[in-house]
Amino acid sequence: MSTLKRASVAVVGAAESDLGQVAPHTSPADLMAQATLRALDDCGLKLSDIDGIFSATSQIRLSPLALAEYLGIKPDFFDGTIIGGSSFMSHVAHAHAALEAGLCEVALIAYGSTQRTVSRAAASRPEYNYYETPYRPFLPASAYAMAAARHMHQYGTTREQLAAVAVSARQWALMNPVAWEKEPLTVEQVLSARMVSYPFTVRDCCLVTDGGGAIILTTAARAKTLKKKPVYVLGTGEAISHATISNMRDLTVSAAAESGPKAFRMAGIKPADVDMLSLYDAFTITPILFLEDLGYCPKGEGGRFVSGGAIAPGGKLAVNTSGGGLSYCHPGMYGLLVLIEAVRQVRGECGKRQVKGCDIALAHGNGGVLSSQCTVIFGSEATL
């Protein structure tokens, strides 16, 4: 059981790099550095204040080395944990521990990807696995598609309900000036789009964009002296369950059912206390699974829960207000951008899409093929 203390550390800086499609020859490290400088500007700290770095990208195997070299810093603490899109939620938990232990005082978490520019195949090279590769699953989509197929079989979830997730995300994206997608989307358009891996059409799948981001954390005491109101880390939870989809025991239950309760316990809150959810939407099935596994509806009810505009703007639960990986931005390991939107909602910086009175936001990251699940709960000063 974690002994980390609720709200002993806070996010003080958060920024995206340029998103969407970047110029030829831009490197993932360029994007990490650009986001880092923006995040430093966001909090008023200097590059030389950073003494802990946390990073991951599929394009640079030893990314903490590359990031430190690029920025020209010699951090006292570094962590290159890479478990897919949830890596950065893990980094928040690890930064929390490092800050509490005094191993560093200002922690940078950074990510960058140019997968749209260089192609998905080049950005994230498939690994050969004798037990799966000969069957040519289109990974990761086919793994999530089989989870969706199980959910449909066991609980009567429909393709229309899956599509409602994509339509809701698009409605939020239309309120986000930097979202990739700019046009409205209907359930019918999702269903009739090009089939990728049944039951998913291309509109059930996350975008393929470039992009990156950075967040900066420090101790609660130091956070209070900086430019913006601190966004406190109230709770974190990490869980991994498998590496390959053939080895996931029940395709309808993710390890969010473990990471969520850990985070809620540490934060001392219940799911209903959360004002806004930022859930990694790699595919339309994932927010459905996470709403169930994090305790927002009973297992099997997720499809019915998301239909009828419940998670769209004006719905009963604000989910993925940025437009998500489905409509805003998805550079491959999207978790850092999931965190940034949650931070901004707690700060009240989200303009037209701002959730009123958002004091608690939950950011949930997913990695691999539903393999790694990490939950972070942020709170404003009002939650202390």
Add this chain to the structure above:
Amino acid sequence: MLPDLTRKSPLGIYLEHCSQGELAYQVCTDDHSAVFFPRVSVPGTGSTNLEWRVSKGLGTVYATTVVHYKGEPPLNVALIDVDEGFRLMSRVEGIDPMQVKIGMRVKVRIQPGDEKQPPYPVFAPLEAAK
């Protein structure tokens, strides 16, 4: 007992069975549970009390999808729960990929290997395979 990996690997033994037309798996002799993919120790316990068995080759579709690669016919990919108590990824052949249904009974056939690709198990509906 831990295998001598300088002599034979778990996958190597598995492939020898495949080339004999057999779907092999391991059984933990402590509790008779099936282990798949083949490995040097029992997941969870670390026990090395593992024995090789040959499956009867009958199973049930646990999950299924149909992959659409550009310019190719639709391709089935499925997870099969084999009757002896293990699961593997495979495909169900011999029927329209969209007609592969969760719960369908299937029977194994070993796809012969060639220079590029070692042999691997595929499945067909039990009725069609007889």
